Amino acid sequence: MSTDGWKNFGRYGADRDRGNVHGKIALGRALExxxxxxxxxxxxxxxxxxxxxxxxxxxxxxxxKGGHQALADALADAGSTANPATLRAWKNGTRTPRRVNTEAIDTAYWTLRARNVLANPQLLKDHLNNAGRGTRMEIHPINQQVVDEPRRRDNIRLRSLQVRYVWDDAVDALTTGDIGKMEEIWDDVIADLDSDWGAYTYVSHIGLGA
Incomplete structure (x- = not known):
């Protein structure tokens, strides 16, 4: 398949594998x-x-912030409650909660931590920018086995590259759901590959070393 063939993705069966997706979709999943x-x-x-x-x-x-409510909600979902004295005892380690309450505490903790991380996109930007060093990206080509045999390109291989400078925009695009911007970013990423860059417009997976 020529590079131009990717403009008509699926004509020769590449879309038979639902794991074969546009790079903008795979990049969004990798960021998640x-x-x-x-x-x-x-x-x-x-x-x-x-x-x-x-x-x-x-x-x-x-x-x-929000911790008390997260715990109250988790305890309520478990059919339980706890008064302020009990909460202090759990916090100080002077009283051991029942198993159902321990599980509620764990649920509340992870719920709140996830909420706090998601509320601060700068954390992910800093993580991926890695003090200017960027993040290693593995680009897995589409599954060629589902493509009509005469059109397969079995020589397309996994590519690995250090990606810099795109992460602020990529995280913003993920946060706002800007799929058009994500496509622009993906085009910038694969432009750093060789002349066969078009073969990576669609991929099966993107892995980030972060």
């Missing part, structure tokens, strides 16, 4: 994955069943 990793990797590692893990979660909930 990066956010999820930031939420998890930067979170409390100790399990909520340990004293350290429990008190750390309670401190976070009691000292961050």
């Amino acid at each position: 994955d990066a956010v999820e990793r930031m939420i998890i990797d930067g979170g409390i590692k100790s399990p909520p069943s340990t004293r350290r893990g429990l008190t750390a979660r309670m401190r976070y909930l009691m000292t961050h």
Whole structure:
């Protein structure tokens, strides 16, 4: 398939695999994955069943805006409540909550942490910009096995490159749902590939080393 053939994506069967998508879609998914990793990797590692893990979660909930409400909502969903004295005892580690309450505390913690990370896009921008060094990106070509055999390009390989300078705009596009801007960004990214850049307009996956 020539590079121009990507303008008519699916004519020869590439769309038979739903994993084959435009790079702008794959980039958006990769950014969402990066956010999820930031939420998890930067979170409390100790399990909520340990004293350290429990008190750390309670401190976070009691000292961050919205924490009290997040915990109240999680406890209510679990069919439970807790008065201020009980909350202080959990926070200080002087009382061990029942299992259902421990699970509610854990749910409330991760809910609030996710909300706080998502509310501050600059965190993701700084993470991806990496003090100007950028982020390593792996670009996986489309699955050629679903393409009509005479039109397959089995020589297209996984590409890896260090991507800089696009992350502020990419995060803004993700936050606002600006798919047109995401497409412009993707065009800029693949323009740094060789003359066969058009073969990566559509891809099967994008991985970010962040």
